[in-house]
Amino acid sequence: MKAWRVHETGEPREAMRLEEVPDPVPGPGEVLVRVRAANVNFPDALLCRGQYQIRPEPPFTPGVELCGEIRALGAGVTGLEPGARVIAPAALPGGAFAELAVVKASTVLPAPDALDDAEAAALHIGYQTGWFGLHRRAALRGGETLLVHAAAGGVGSAAVQLGKAAGATVIAVVGGAEKAAAAAKLGCDIVVDRRTEDFVAVVKEATGGRGADVVYDPVGGEAYTRSTKCVAFEGRIVVVGFTSGTIPTPGLNHALVKNYSILGLHWGLYNAHDPAAIRHCHDELTRLAAEGTVKPLVSERLPLAAAADAVQRVADGTTTGRLVVVPD
Structure with missing residues (x-):
């Protein structure tokens, strides 16, 4: 599969490389998804620069959240089905700027029907x-x-x-x-x-x-x-x-x-300390999306090849709304 990887930290446009890598395999408690859309976040730039609170060992793939389609389930995973459309935070070092990604089953949530793939990818963390x-x-x-x-x-x-x-x-x-x-x-x-x-x-x-x-x-x-x-x-x-x-x-x-x-506010800590609150929040956001009260402001949908440039633009503060990478 194709995936962007960082071998040495630096500015995103220079640090990220699009490479051919082996398809990932889900382990116990994990889910393999085909990435349908990956939202670009400022933490992606910090990851490239080596300035984020989480610092995966290189080479790693940035991209901290996605909307995807479940392809395969790891051992012990129940309650999820292949083909389901879902959203999830990425499980670094294998981030979302790739054609396939492995995520933790415990973090997978159903993608709201009211939102398309790019909008759903931008709903989660922000x-x-x-x-x-x-x-x-x-x-x-x-x-x-x-x-x-x-x-x-x-x-x-x-x-x-x-x-x-x-x-x-x-x-x-x-x-x-x-x-x-x-x-x-x-x-x-x-x-x-x-x-x-x-x-x-x-x-x-x-x-x-x-x-x-x-x-x-x-x-x-x-x-x-x-x-x-x-x-x-x-x-x-x-x-x-x-x-x-x-x-x-x-x-x-x-x-x-x-x-x-x-x-x-460190939202990621709720995954460890109060995961039930994450699900409750998702239910509320899904309801608001269905009502049309919230709808992610997606300003651009970009191909996978443009991911490094998109991360750089977000880092530079020149964008409006969300840039979302939509792999071919």
């Missing part, structure tokens, strides 16, 4: 992260104000849709006119182009000086630092990632004086 961040960690309530950074990106757009589904007023922060237009189409109540506007001032004006009840931050750096200036009394800042490349150092005295919470 939307699960958003749901856990907004509901389990921040306890977002209807009528509250939600501030979303990088709102036109894959992670941010998921949070926007989930925030609107929860009845929140959503203020989106984006970079550039094209991304502002995309955020507006998602249904954001207010869109702020950080290149030309001060989101702190906009949030304060929109909330009568109260501030945002929940801040959803996958960016870090200056986005986080400035968010502390417009978070509400008893507000919650959900730290999702650091696409800016800068990990902020919170001023805990500031959190004390302003009485807000800083909440970390």
Whole structure:
């Protein structure tokens, strides 16, 4: 089969190589799937750079989530059938940027019928992260104000849709006119182009000086630092990632004086500590997808040969919505 592999870490466009490799074989508790679509995530770039919290030994295949069709079951796997259309996180070092992949049977979920392959591939990690961040960690309530950074990106757009589904007023922060237009189409109540506007001032004006009840931050750096200036009394800042490349150092005295919470979210830990919650979240997301309330913003569907370039573009922050690799 064809698979992208990283032999030496570096920038995705240089580090990833498309190669012919033997077909993988599922072991006990594993499932072999034909990859129908593989969503491109920022962690894929971090994997290529050797900067992700999980660091598989080279050579490895990036691609952290997929939609696929079950081809074969490993020993001891029950409750799944060949031919079923499913979604799952990849089981590194054998990631999703390949024609075939092996995943853990315990992580396999049915692909929502309301979504096509590319949309289903983009539903899992980003939307699960958003749901856990907004509901389990921040306890977002209807009528509250939600501030979303990088709102036109894959992670941010998921949070926007989930925030609107929860009845929140959503203020989106984006970079550039094209991304502002995309955020507006998602249904954001207010869109702020950080290149030309001060989101702190906009949030304060929109909330009568109260501030945002929940801040959803996958960016870090200056986005986080400035968010502390417009978070509400008893507000919650959900730290999702650091696409800016800068990990902020919170001023805990500031959190004390302003009485807000800083909440970390590592979604992957729920697979180990509360897998039932993962399934419950998937059921909720499937329901919302069937209602048309959530629908991944897939901006491009690309062939397998374009995977390295797609990962690089996501790393560079030049994309809107999701790029999804659809193998031939």
